[in-house]
Amino acid sequence: MAGCWGPLVLLLLVHSTTAFKLVCHFADWSQYRTGQGRFLVEDIDPFLCTHVVYDFAVIDHNNKLKVNEWVKKSSYVAFTGLKNRNSQLKTLLLVREAHAVDPQFKRTVSTAAARQTFVQSSVNFLRTHDFDGLELSWDHPGDHKYKFTQLCKDLLEAFERESAGTERTRLTLSASLTPHTEDVISLDHYEVPELTKILDFISVKAFDLSRGDVTAHHSPLYSHDNASIDFITQYLLDHEVPAEKLLLGFPAHARSYRLSTDTTRPGAPASGPANPGPFTQEMGFWANFETCAFLKGASAFWIDSQYVPYAVKHNQWVGFDNQASYGAKVSYLRSRHLGGAAVWHLDLDDFSGLFCGQGNYPLITHLKAELSRGLKATTTTEPQILKTPGSPGHTAVSPAPHSSSGTMGPGCLGNFTVVHPDPSLCTGRADGHYQMQQEPAVAYVCAKGLAYVTECPRVHSRGAPASRGGGLLLGLLLTGLLCVCR
Incomplete structure (x- = not known):
């Protein structure tokens, strides 16, 4: 340490x-x-x-x-x-x-x-x-x-x-x-x-x-x-x-439209905003969680030149x-x-x-x-995609694509705190600051039943044995080196 x-x-x-x-x-x-x-x-x-x-x-x-x-x-x-x-x-x-x-x-x-x-x-x-x-x-x-x-x-x-x-x-x-x-x-x-x-x-x-x-x-x-x-x-x-x-x-x-023709690509004619989401209740405006519900059974696509996705289901079109x-x-x-x-x-x-x-x-x-x-990372991250023949600049993706998490640099950046992987640390504890009884002491904060790490642990690579006290962040991220800042 x-x-x-x-x-x-x-x-x-x-x-x-x-x-x-x-x-x-x-x-x-x-x-x-x-x-x-x-x-x-x-x-x-x-x-x-x-x-x-x-x-x-x-x-x-x-x-x-x-x-x-x-x-x-x-x-x-x-x-x-x-x-x-x-x-x-x-x-x-x-x-x-x-x-x-x-x-x-x-x-x-x-x-x-x-x-x-x-x-x-x-x-x-x-x-x-x-x-x-x-x-x-x-x-x-x-x-x-x-x-x-x-x-x-x-x-x-x-x-x-x-x-x-x-x-x-x-x-x-x-x-x-x-x-x-x-x-x-x-x-x-x-x-x-x-x-x-x-x-x-x-x-x-x-x-x-x-x-x-x-x-x-x-x-x-x-x-x-x-x-x-x-x-x-x-x-x-x-x-x-x-x-x-x-x-x-x-x-x-997201912003959604109601299609007026069989054309579904960006720039397709629309007769107005799509139906409101069940919770936000605004025409053409969907929360992310409402869009996720829509994506089940929808056809989703990635616009290569714009680095954003859209999806289509029946006559509903959404850019999200x-x-x-x-x-x-x-x-x-x-x-x-x-x-x-x-x-x-x-x-x-x-x-x-x-x-x-x-x-x-x-x-x-x-x-x-x-x-x-x-801070030196500037390469654009793209989703896992499947090229669609004959559709330049237009890529089919799974309904909920995601990018690789990559590796975390060893710097302590942005005062970001993460949840400790051991859910038992705050069981029965009131919100507040605590320390694990080990040498050196490891500080954490209990909030609404979750433990948040506030230490700078030894760096572990994926699959390495964790230190006593819960393994601090091991398994929290899939790859990389991590340093948690106080």
Whole structure:
């Protein structure tokens, strides 16, 4: 064990400037779903992401930050209480307009007095409810983009004043930006270069990019019409946005269509959005777990040029993401040296593991694993595929393809914690910190009956005998070297 700490110190120094963020959004309306689709704050795994964002709060008619009318204040207590189980976790509150007909942001940014009212109420609200920061989500500021930038400046100045001379960590300030899609994919409706000088990080919603009356994947890595992750990312980098402040947005939902002809390939005519999922109940919008249910008996395909899959069953067409497309997108964000990933939303992944047969949170868990790999990996991961003769750029895949997990580099990256393979460690124990009685002591955290490892063990190769105390991570991953960070 002792031999691990020297390299670990060096790796942690590297980590301090290169760690990826994994920001996961929680939608408060998911608590109102029925049956197995219902998702509560208590269902959030506090060790899955580096940051979790509560979506959403609103601005009232007095320009003050306030609780969304559908939210129970006890939900905020439970949400920020996740930090009691993982002290490294950061909790943010997202504010956005509740209704398109009520332009709350436009009203608030209109005057300096209105902005200051919002700013001061935000500081008080965040501290009262124990949030670590605020995320702004204004989809299309348009002509008010300059005043939106000024609001961000005012917030940052207030956050700095509030923590100056105290032991309080400054509140985090971030924003999630939506590409404009009415005429062309663009982010001109924000002052992005100025925002990056103010915000701690920016999450870009690189999804829901498809539009029109033909089938198309809504979050392709590349595309011929610029409605793609690559175009959006390059657009931002060309505008001198620091790559390390950009987080690539990952959807945990699919977009589906109802076919109007026998043609099924991308670009096929569609008569409108497909039937709603049984739990999300929105036309043309399916959670990952709803897509997994659809894939049983469907014909699934991989779009070679876009690095994303789609599937067809009867007259229903769906463009979705899986572990392979997530892996390709992570490889891409690495190649562009971005700061990490942001996921919308936790409750749309197969959080219970009941639908996809790949464990809890199969997409986000895979995303986390891909982000934690050695930092030099930039090769795109593709699924196990079977070429279809006569179909260039169009590949048939199994209904639930997955990529190889590869090997984990020996670095301690991203403050990621993993579940201990011995399920008995927390049996009958309350949530909290514990140590195994061995030499040297091994620390772990019990949370909801699971044990989470917080040590840097000796490196084991596959099949090697484990150390006493449970074998720390042996069998948790199938291949590679692993170092778990405190």
